[in-house]
Amino acid sequence: MQRQSAERVRREIIRLCHAGLDSRTLRLELIKQLRKVIPIDVFFFTTADPATLLFTGAVVDEILERATPQFLQNEFLQDDVNKFSWLARSATPIGGLIQATRSELEQSPRYRDILAPLALGDELRAALITGGTCWGFMCLHRDRSSPHFTTAEAAFLGRLTPHMAEGLRTALLLKSTARSHVPDEPGLLLLAEDLSVVAITPAAERWLVEVAEVDWPRKQALPSAVSAVVARLQAIEQGMDAEGTLMPRVRLRTVSGHWLVLHASRLSGPSMPGPIAVIFEVARPVEIAPLIAQAYDLSRREGEIMQSVLRGWSTAEIANAFHISSDTVQDHLKAIFEKVGVRSRRELVGQLFAQQYQPRILSSRDLGADGWFT
Template structure:
């Protein structure tokens, strides 16, 4: 059997696993096992993301990457380096190597000079995991420091696989997550110093964050999502954020509930600059956009669905969106088909109750 045939079979096997309904650890585990059969990979980073804010919600990192997570985070949010994940998510090309972005001048990248080269790493291949118009995660593959980096063919291979990985992460939200139906705990607060050192954590926040399914490979005292929303505050202040979107993220707990994390700057003396992260159980209104995106609704279909969930009539939806009642019904039929329901009442029930309990 030829090498080309072996590669094609391995790719098809990986794509098939992406449609098996795996949970997030299963997705990244299967991918990392498979990708190392397809190309040399010396270290890998795999993250989930909130499709609305593009912020990390969790991550897995091989060593030595996990030990320098804060440095990578600072590079991602604090500067203007090439191939930043959020930039890849909104660009026309979602996969790119460091060598391609720097025209083979790796020293043009601060990430290479200050983090990767000291670790003995060279080229990297980054991907935003996008399906439709939504980004559900990120991927970065590393090679040891060597003049030869990732090839165009390898980048094309990851570009082929990436939408299927995105589908797998989106499917994990539907099969292994649930809209919040109350009761995992009272809101809490995390207080971080300017260097993101932990100043204080309320007992309520500690309890909620203990419920997050966080991998042990990231060397941080709190879940990655806490630091992500805090660094987003700094990026907005420094003008390096890709958007001015409020630094809010939604994170799933091990029992299928959702938490909302919101970061803001506390005003005080320059020597006592602090960032506050409020952690609370997500309200259903906060998770509905996430669930609509997970079902693969188009932006217009999601608009119609949100109005239906508010009890809006067909005629009022028509007036609000400036489309005909007939077009509203067409969109609504598409919503029903994608969510797997037959009526407005069923749609509300499906989106506000845990998976596996819908009739």
């Protein structure tokens, strides 16, 4: 890489990450800039739920999109190098395939079974982390006839990953809620072992449109968030989830800006395992609050107090729960308001969850004791 060109690209990438772009536009622009200094033939770039590290929405080249089921199987159900979840926990959250295999690419099942048949060679993977939290993953590919990624290219990308993570984190908060009708009730999708659709409710069909990266009816593959949550379930069932702490559950924002929770489970039958059930549910504020706290870079105590506010607790109740003074609670609230950009508790709830509350308020539905609508 030429030093002057690389420095211009570095500055432009940092600017883009703080330019207030939506997530998809940001990712496409970042790839466009990276290609000016790092030859990239094919790419995969996804956001992730920090709690489970599951994909929430991918931007991917068509050649890789067709191979998505194989990549998910490799990621969750096979032993291989440079797994995304491993990179997210590594002291060095970036890795090249040529280095990981010690220049013997055939040692990687991912290379043998997926990349080589696609005429692809080396790959460079990165977990996008800032403040100890992972907000997405990137994978860059080279054609088999192209040179491998260099140490300098990996180092250049590594220096930029915290900025990219900040850009993805900020973009999560920028989505506005469209006025389009979305289902209020849970949706159910039943899948066979080969991920073919066994049955689906009308609400799930509408939610699939909301979580798809592109026009759902024209896609043969399931959206990446659905595929990832199912793959995590299969990994747990087959004992491939070594830590056993990452559950088949993911939180995400839909195309129209609504918060949604997806989780997968196995239905039991009288003589054999039943189909896989994927449930789509509107996320409650208390479910999304930890994610929002991370996105706004709130401290642990600030996040706890924000969740208490969303539960409707008074200052005295918060102070009693955390064994702090009322003045300290007010100090924390002031810091929260400043980071979120609001001036009151009312504005805080409205800023974070207007897309969840407003439709129900307009329909005159009452709040229950848990802070949600009856």
